[in-house]
Amino acid sequence: MTEFELIARFFTRPSRERQGVGDDCALIDAGDRTFAITCDMLVEQRHFFSDADPEALGHKALAVNLSDLAAAGATPRCFLLALALPRADEGWLAAFARGLFGLAEAFDCELIGGDTTRAPQWHEAPGPLTICITALGETPPGQALSRAGARPGDDLWVSGTLGDAALALALADGSATAGAADRQACSARFDRPTPRVRLGERLRGLASAAIDVSDGLLGDLAHIAERSRVGARLRWDDLPRSEALRRQPAALQQRCALAGGDDYELLLTAPPDRRAQVIAAGRDAGVPVTRIGEILAAPGIAVLDADGANMETPFSAFDHFRS
Amino acid sequence: MTEFELIARFFTRPSRERQGVGDDCALIDAGDRTFAITCDMLVEQRHFFSDADPEALGHKALAVNLSDLAAAGATPRCFLLALALPRADEGWLAAFARGLFGLAEAFDCELIGGDTTRAPQWHEAPGPLTICITALGETPPGQALSRAGARPGDDLWVSGTLGDAALALALADGSATAGAADRQACSARFDRPTPRVRLGERLRGLASAAIDVSDGLLGDLAHIAERSRVGARLRWDDLPRSEALRRQPAALQQRCALAGGDDYELLLTAPPDRRAQVIAAGRDAGVPVTRIGEILAAPGIAVLDADGANMETPFSAFDHFRS
Helix, strand or coil, X not given: CXXXXXXXXXXXXXXXXXCCCCXXXXXXXXXXXXXXEEEEEEEECCCECCCCCHHHHHHHHHHHHHHHHHHCCCEXXXXXXXXXXXXCCHHHHHHHHHHHHHHHHHCCCEEEEEEEEXXXXXXXXXXXXXXXXXXXXXXXXCCCCCCCCCCCCCEEEEECCCCHHHHHHHHHCCCCCCCHHHHHHHHHHHHCCCCCHHHHHHCCXXXXXXXXXXXXXXXXHHHHHHHHCCEEEEEHHHCXXXXXXXXXXXXXXXXXXXXXXXXXXEEEEECHHHHHHHXXXXXXXXXXXXXXXXXXXXXXXXXECCCCCECCCCCHHHHHHCC | CCHHHXXXXXXXXXXXXXCCCCCCCEEEECCCCEEEEEEEEEEECCCECCCCCHHHHHHHHXXXXXXXXXXXXXXXXXXXXXXXXXXXXXXXXXXXXXXXXXHHHXXXXXXXXXEEEECCEECCEECCCEEEEEEEEEECCCCCCCCCCCCCCCEEEEECCXXXXXXXXXXXXXXXXXXXXXXXXXXXXXXXXXXXXXXXXXXXXXXXXXXXXXXXXXXXXXXXXXXXXXXXXXXXXXXXXXXXXXXXXXXXXXXXXXXXXXXXXXXXEECHHHHHHHHHHHHHHCCXXXXXXXXXXXXXXXXXXXXXXXXXXXXXXXXXHCC
């Protein structure tokens, strides 16, 4: 049993609420509406570097939660912020608040409460900085999206482009090189992801399943496949990649686009007779959506090359997500 | 400006929701009901010792949140659990889950989601263990209790007994001594507080203001006074104290009962014509309630001795909570 299977064993319980531990959001039936609620904890030196730009960190801490709401098709309403701060530095706090509230105001998502505490002295050093945000959104009753509704024959779609955040990390650790413009474009994607909230709202009643791409395309597709009890096939050539990523070697492109995390794009499925509506949803939301494959009845996830042959990817480790 | 005033400056915003940052719970209007939501972060070596009993810790981590719901008069519904774990130890996890779910099931409060991550290596040591729970409860529309409704002439009441948790700390650090039975009774109060959920529910439509005693009686009373723009007077002799606390020296009794935190009793106000109903609410909820003073129009908090004279308490530091 892995560490996380062990943890899942103790904290996964049957739930009377519509969705439980393990989906992007938990759903709460509130009569005339459904609330979607999600919680993410970010810890210094685990999820971000100690020298992370505080404004970007404030943005990203909320963005990852709004992205979960987007995957549920929920309209953001409010959030709570719990902080363990190693110190109260005015410049740092001002920048963090600027990033946080800039994004919050863009989506009319209000800070309504929280908890602030001082991080302990831990082995002679204060810290780590820990940020835990709980975000709430709402949908009309019963209209929230989940990972569980994909059907064989459904199209597979993704918003925006894939792999730029992973390329930013590769550029930062020196395992890739690029010009200044590409570096900047990728850093912006990593530091300040745009949660696809407006797209998620437009997918209510349209997408059969959705998830946000936080762990990497294949990993998150495997979550949909597992929950929907289906398989999937996708075409490498169709995967939307930025110009910056397309300038990288093929192997790195594959690693970034197929297995790179932190994109915060939406991966979704919809019946083929909804194609025009899905494209219109993307247009209305201001982000392109690209059809990248199909849902299959047989389990397993295949990546096809330009000739329709199975591509060998080094990412079969994700197979263990399948039941 | 103190550190926490600085933090408040950046994270306190005007809110369209009914209550904002700083109350026990934030309230969310959901049409046919009001949701109360609260979030507490507990950090190792800040809120609990590294050798804390994991079962007690699981209980207490949820209890502090349910106590906030109780102060809002909300019926618990569900919670999210975010954990940063230094290690995945099966025995520790099993005990923590036992304490957590034991309390959750007692109040039919379901775990619906969360986030588990590994705590970082921080200056060569894994940790600290960090627990962030967000709890949701509900009340009929508009019936949630707040700190803001106390009126001059209202009675001041408190549930249970005060100061036992603080005495447990004094016994643990050697600044007080007691027999084995008293030690055990106080430890139980500190380790496994009983959130006064059933009392809070019965106070809806009855109490004019409520708060849970987490920072100490005078500090939490000052929060009611500040939010309600009133003052208060309480009689030392009327403060409910356990037999264990009454066996301690007078000065320690005062420190524990007036300024000791972690009691998680409810402090509430209600008009004098509701006395019989408040007492009945306590009886129905299975916890005694004691009338300890009155709300005054003039600002300030006075503690009176048996002769009705102002007692000098060493806790005037709490005065700064008053505006």
